[in-house]
Amino acid sequence: MSSILITKSRVLDPSQQLDLQADVAVSQGLIQQIAPDINPHGFDQIIDASGCLLTPGLIDPHVHLREPGQEHKETIETGTHAAIQGGFTTVCCMPNTAPALDSPLLIQGLIARANQTAHCRVFPVAAGTINRQGSHPAPIHALADAGAVGISDDGDAIFDSSVMASVLKACADVDLCFMQHCQDPTLTRNASMHAGEIATRLGLIGWPREAEEIIIQRDLTLNRSVGCRYHIQHVSSAGSIDLIGTAREQGQPVTAEVSPHHLNLTHEACAAPDGRSFNTNAKMNPPLRQQADIDALRHAVADGIITVLATDHAPHALHEKQQPFASAPFGIIGLETALPLYAQALIATGLIDWPKLIELLTINPARLCNLDRLGLGSMALNSPADLTIIDPNLTWTCTEDQLAGKSTNTPFIGETLTGRAVTTIVQGQIVHTMLPIHQSGQPSL
Amino acid sequence: MKKNTSHDTIQDAGGRLLGLDGVDGGRIRGLLESAKVMAETGGMGGAGEAGEELAGKTVGMLFFENSTRTRMSFGLAVQMLGARVLEMEAQGSSLAKGESLVDTALTIESMGVDGLVVRCAEAGGAWMIAQHTKCAVVNAGDGRHEHPTQGLIDLYAFAHAHGRADSWDLSGLTLGIVGDVVNSRVARSAIAGFTTLGARVVCIGPVAMVPEAIRCLGCEVERDLDGVIGGMGGGMGGGLDGVMMLRVQFERHGGDGLRNDGAGRLDYRTRYAMTVERAARLGDGAVVMHPGPMNAGLEIDLEVARGEAGGGRSLIREQVAAGVAVRMAVLEEVISGKNV
Numbered sequence: 001m002s003s004i005l006i007t008k009s010r011v012l013d014p015s016q017q018l019d020l021q022a023d024v025a026v027s028q029g030l031i032q033q034i035a036p037d038i039n040p041h042g043f044d045q046i047i048d049a050s051g052c053l054l055t056p057g058l059i060d061p062h063v064h065l066r067e068p069g070q071e072h073k074e075t076i077e078t079g080t081h082a083a084i085q086g087g088f089t090t091v092c093c094m095p096n097t098a099p100a101l102d103s104p105l106l107i108q109g110l111i112a113r114a115n116q117t118a119h120c121r122v123f124p125v126a127a128g129t130i131n132r133q134g135s136h137p138a139p140i141h142a143l144a145d146a147g148a149v150g151i152s153d154d155g156d157a158i159f160d161s162s163v164m165a166s167v168l169k170a171c172a173d174v175d176l177c178f179m180q181h182c183q184d185p186t187l188t189r190n191a192s193m194h195a196g197e198i199a200t201r202l203g204l205i206g207w208p209r210e211a212e213e214i215i216i217q218r219d220l221t222l223n224r225s226v227g228c229r230y231h232i233q234h235v236s237s238a239g240s241i242d243l244i245g246t247a248r249e250q251g252q253p254v255t256a257e258v259s260p261h262h263l264n265l266t267h268e269a270c271a272a273p274d275g276r277s278f279n280t281n282a283k284m285n286p287p288l289r290q291q292a293d294i295d296a297l298r299h300a301v302a303d304g305i306i307t308v309l310a311t312d313h314a315p316h317a318l319h320e321k322q323q324p325f326a327s328a329p330f331g332i333i334g335l336e337t338a339l340p341l342y343a344q345a346l347i348a349t350g351l352i353d354w355p356k357l358i359e360l361l362t363i364n365p366a367r368l369c370n371l372d373r374l375g376l377g378s379m380a381l382n383s384p385a386d387l388t389i390i391d392p393n394l395t396w397t398c399t400e401d402q403l404a405g406k407s408t409n410t411p412f413i414g415e416t417l418t419g420r421a422v423t424t425i426v427q428g429q430i431v432h433t434m435l436p437i438h439q440s441g442q443p444s445l
Numbered sequence: 446m447k448k449n450t451s452h453d454t455i456q457d458a459g460g461r462l463l464g465l466d467g468v469d470g471g472r473i474r475g476l477l478e479s480a481k482v483m484a485e486t487g488g489m490g491g492a493g494e495a496g497e498e499l500a501g502k503t504v505g506m507l508f509f510e511n512s513t514r515t516r517m518s519f520g521l522a523v524q525m526l527g528a529r530v531l532e533m534e535a536q537g538s539s540l541a542k543g544e545s546l547v548d549t550a551l552t553i554e555s556m557g558v559d560g561l562v563v564r565c566a567e568a569g570g571a572w573m574i575a576q577h578t579k580c581a582v583v584n585a586g587d588g589r590h591e592h593p594t595q596g597l598i599d600l601y602a603f604a605h606a607h608g609r610a611d612s613w614d615l616s617g618l619t620l621g622i623v624g625d626v627v628n629s630r631v632a633r634s635a636i637a638g639f640t641t642l643g644a645r646v647v648c649i650g651p652v653a654m655v656p657e658a659i660r661c662l663g664c665e666v667e668r669d670l671d672g673v674i675g676g677m678g679g680g681m682g683g684g685l686d687g688v689m690m691l692r693v694q695f696e697r698h699g700g701d702g703l704r705n706d707g708a709g710r711l712d713y714r715t716r717y718a719m720t721v722e723r724a725a726r727l728g729d730g731a732v733v734m735h736p737g738p739m740n741a742g743l744e745i746d747l748e749v750a751r752g753e754a755g756g757g758r759s760l761i762r763e764q765v766a767a768g769v770a771v772r773m774a775v776l777e778e779v780i781s782g783k784n785v
Contacts (some may be wrong), residue, residue: 197661203568205592278569324567
């Protein structure tokens with residue numbers, strides 16, 4: 001295993017409140033030293049990261065890798081290829097596969113498959129109910145032992161309150177977070193986009209904010225006596241922020257994540273570019289909402305109400321997205337465009353700084369999924385050398401050719417973005433880099 | 446190998462008629478004027494005879510959803526223009542065998558058609574086909590979105606009834622659209638067309654059918670039909686010059702909408718049906734329209750629809766009669782580029 005020296009970067013590790021100009025030495029796959037001016041002699045590989053940020057490897061606690069059963073959309077191999085290109089060294093994959101990840105054997109199989117094919121670390125989130133049907137709790141203790149790092153019926157909320165209470169209790173028993181996809185199915189029948197002017201104009205059935213807020217309200221009430229770590233996925237509504245903020249002030253164990261698209265796009269994207277189109281690459285669940293929601297979500301990040309960022313990377317094939325709007329599936333890909341989109345929404349607006357952004361992309365999601373216990377999300381000495389080098393000023397245009405995943409369903413094709421992961425290192429191995437690497441034994445140029 | 450995610454912007458003018466929202470007044474007036482010529486002369490062939498406006502052309506009829514009047518009316522219009530009709534049966538079609546909307550359209554286009562008339566149960570169906578084909582495309586109704594030829598028919602009949610069929614200027618006139626606006630493609634096309642030609646449009650109905658958000662289409666919203674008819678409610682002042690009664694589409698309402706049971710029907714009829722009694726209170730010049738198909742006895746009494754009782758003047762037969770001429774004008778425009 002080769003040794004690596006990364007020089008002259010700004011080292012950001014929110015887990016240790018580190019923010020300094022320094023070199024970082026990696027050997028045996030572990031963080032060996034963080035200090036200014038480390039002697040480069042003897043390192044196998046040297047990367048000059050001047051002008052860049054060096055951070056713990058980014059962690060995305062919400063992606064869809066589509067294995068098993070939906071390999072025409074994405075595989076663990078292709079999805080994690082997209083992940084490392086976006087700077088992610090760890091992804092947590094959702095259980096809405098075919099079959100759903102609701103048994104220990106499937107969790108073990110997923111982990112084995114990832115060990116064979118993944119480009120980065122993959123941890124499975126297991127289903128909360130059998131086949132994600134919401135009627136019978138899954139064997140959550142056994143799923144935890146098999147390696148699940150969270151529990152979720154993502155794609156659907158658990159709607160039956162008694163089943164929900166049972167699942168929350170089981171999650172509390174094994175100290176796994178429960179991740180809720182907050183959607184009241186009775187308020188979203190046949191709905192395909194935010195209930196507002198655009199849906200009205202296009203003749204599409206609207207999806208109200210209340211569908212999200214009602215589930216959050218119920219769950220916070222249920223969880224008051226249980227005390228499970230309750231996590232709200234892809235929050236979209238300003239009203240939800242009020243509920244989460246109040247619960248956190250009361251000390252309830254609730255966290256929330258927000259996606260790049262909900263921080264940057266409104267429902268107008270569904271009718272872009274002329275206001276009369278039907279852009280299925282802007283169709284997602286929960287739907288893109290309005291500017292007031294974007295403002296509330298962004299400020300919730302700045303105010304510490306939202307503490308986790310997640311892409312909800314959701315690949316779909318062309319023939320699936322190329323249907324009338326109401327028939328097309330929900331979701332967009334996000335791993336490769338996430339970092340600049342977060343920066344655009346949160347840093348360029350002056351709401352937070354880079355150390356804060358990195359906290360929401362490293363140690364906070366690590367803690368959510370108990371990955372901090374493995375040393376992930378941190379650059380503490382002797383922790384795994386999962387590292388991301390970010391050029392915060394690199395401007396690039398997103399094109400289909402650059403996307404490593406199987407699908408290209410994103411409304412950000414053609415967008416010019418600022419900021420990019422230029423090197424990704426997993427367990428001391430350089431798996432993606434756009435920077436020149438000086439190899440020892442080669443003459444210096 | 447990578448996929449098409451780029452957007453071609455659809456041309457509003459020429460080759461396509463996907464909706465009336467965003468279509469300029471000049472194009473609408475031109476289509477109505479052409480329709481008037483078609484209606485008065487029967488086109489090149491003369492009254493009742495096929496002409497040669499689109500001789501040698503072929504029009505594909507892609508009706509992915511059932512339709513009676515629209516399909517027959519378009520079919521007759523194609524024949525009157527001297528073009529061939531290529532019919533697709535939705536039942537047992539390639540669509541039913543799993544082929545996508547777009548691929549079915551591309552297949553038909555490859556046979557050499559000059560235009561496609563598309564009826565689809567989903568909003569955006571015709572738009573999506575137009576994104577991927579080069580031939581002319583006419584939307585014959587897409588879900589709850591638009592039904593632009595019906596909108597033109599309604600404009601045509603209304604303008605004739607009010608003596609505006611030369612200027613096609615509807616300013617100073619007010620149309621009330623009553624009932625299930627939120628679920629109506631006819632209403633969306635009518636709101637766009639009538640407001641573009643200068644009319645005032647007031648949508649009247651319960652919240653579940655006429656949500657406040659409908660105002661974004663450029664219309665006003667009222668709850669009290671009797672007040673509006675009486676000229677007293679909501680600052681209306683002059684009453685209505687016409688009412689368009691919409692079909693109540695219970696099947697499109699979710700659980701939070703109006704329910705198709707005794708209570709739901711009674712509620713609707715009490716406040717919003719065009720009963721004989723209510724029609725009697727319409728002003729002398731007011732017309733009564735309905736795009737069909739009617740739920741007679743629910744949103745409109747049969748006597749009113751047939752013009753046998755009540756006030757106002759039923760335009761329902763005129764609406765249907767105008768259909769062929771309007772569709773002839775539209776097909777000629779999108780296929781040959783001719784707009785008066």
